[in-house]
Structures are given as structure tokens and as C-alpha cells.
Amino acid sequence: MGNLTYDFTGHTAVITGAARGIGLELARFLRSAGAEVYLVDRDEDELARAGKALDARWVAADVADTADVERVVATAVDETGRIDILVNNAGILRDGVLWKLTDEDWDAVLAVHASGTFRFTRACVPHFRAQNYGRVVNVTSYSGLHGNIGQANYATAKAGIIGFTRTAAKELARFGVTVNAISPNAETRMVASIPAEKRAELTAGIPLGRFGDPAEMCAAVGFLASEEAGYITGAVLPVDGGLSL
16 A cells, blocks of 8 residues: 555654554555654564564564663654654454453453553653654554453453543643544454454454455554644544444
8 A cells, every 4th residue: 555645754653563464554654654663562573574674663662561662762762853653553362251361361461452552652742742743543443342252351451442542632632642543453363363153254244345454554544643634633433344333
């Protein structure tokens, strides 16, 4: 997918969960549109391959670790002088019906999705305030809006991200910062792990009849991250083929 009409030259973007899937496609998109892009992921080898392929920068980090998060943001600011765009995309699954979920599975999913989103946004705020400008795009989910069997932890985290998005939008508006979210439905490694029978059932429920390509998430994120979208904040944009209708 091309860079549409957006020009992010002179902007610095940080994207979490960027070694593969949606995060990688978002990094490719923003890089092609001129941004200085920092890919963040725990998988250092895959992250390095992705960064080199995109001619982008990368920092291996755990989004659930405050010191790691602050190191990423400090690196971006030290090297480019600013940070303009944050995409909180990192995620994991630890599925199971709630009576089989362990404390570890519950805590791990919330730590990455909800706490990671909080930690990265918090770390960026001083720089956004100094610039009087910033764009935060969070990644939520259909499960966060509607729930899903076997995903009490994931649905809780994704619903929490919606509440966080709307609260941060209200708190940061005075500093010229917008905070929005997308609810994607894309062909990712998480989707690939779904059993064929269940996958067919899910596909049948999508009005457009298919899962999206990860690259099809880029236009929505590009718009919300753009200067042109400066009057949109606190929104949750479904990019899901009509699944949430």
C-alpha cells in the first residue's frame, strides 16, 4: 500500500509490536510517508530484520517494563529531537475460559495490552507537552467491545484501552494531543492460530466476507496520526469489514 497523501517528513513515530503483522505494516507505511520510525518489540532478531528491511530504527523492549519504555522514548528523542506519533499495538494472547485462566495468564495479557499502552503514553506526554503536539493511536479489538469466549483477559485489556483512550483524550487535549483507537480485524499470526472450524465461523460473521490484510489497517492509522485529523480525539474507529455492525 502506498503512502496515500500523507507526508510525515520531520515526524518521529514509535510503534510497538512492530516486528510482524499489523505493527510491521504500520511501520512500513509511516516510513514510506517520510517519518523517522522506531520499531519496538521483544523479539530482537525479528525486530532487527524488520528494521533493516524498512531502513528504520529499532529498539528491543518489553512494553510492560517502565524502564524499557522510558529508554525507548528517550532514545527516539535523543536521536531525532522529538516524538510525534505513538502507536500502541503490542499484544499477546493467553486464551482460556475464565475458570481455567491462571493468574499468570491474566496478568501477562493485561500487562502488555493495557499497562503497555499506559506506560508508553505516559512516557511520551512530557515531550508532547513541550511540543504542544502529539498523536496517539491505540489498538483495541472487537473482543473489547463485545467480549469473546475464552478471552476474558484479552477482552478486559482491550476494553480497558478504550476507557484509557477516552480519558487520555480528555486529559491531553489541552496540550494539542489527540488520542484515538482503531479496532482492527486482520489476518495476523493470532488469527492464523484459530482452528479452521472456528475461523470459518468467524469469517461468516464478517459482512465483507474475509479478514483484512494487515496493510489495510494503515489508512486509518495514517489518518488518525496526521496533522489533518487534529480535530478528532477520543474516537474508536472500526477497521473490521463490518464485523462490529
